[in-house]
Amino acid sequence: MPPNKLTEAERQHVLAVLRSPEFCDLAPAQIWARLLDNGTYLCSISTMYRLLRIAGQNRERRRQRTHPARKKPELIATAPNAVWSWDITKLKARRVASTTSCS
Template structure:
């Protein structure tokens, strides 16, 4: 803030000085509102929990539902859709993923194998145009 104030005393416009320092003009005004520079109050701000935050009991119900025998190998997308068909809504798909992640159970669910990285083929290399055809018989042709 002192650099911005020094630049402003030297004749630089406030908007340009704030832009160079990477501070928004409104932030500057908020920080010097009482006539002197105030400390950053963001870490001490009161941040109440959202009204729709799941309670610990609801989180346990989500984990228990995902671990039920009929759903233990199913992803949350299937679980949410199946529960909606039955007329029951416990949590959204993204909330289920978040709760499973917090419970240490967010991993591949299902009978098929987890996706694996494929390495690029290294057996063939094209050195000239039209060299890598699947019916290339140039290896059979005698060379002079």
């Protein structure tokens, strides 16, 4: 066993720090740097990644926004001549004409 290998208690302490509310959204490299700024050295960055991988927590740690599902626009006619979609047809015709012209 290497002399600098972390004990089980030390591994659990590092994981507790990585999971803490203060650091749960940061990458191990950022956590390592912030801890060093505060004068604390727990382990190397690679050890942090290894411990997270062993614990099955080596995922994207940042909070990411989720976007609502896009809804297809729908044309609904409630009366005769209530919906006119001829503008869409004109646009398509112009695109086809511009791609097929040889001038």
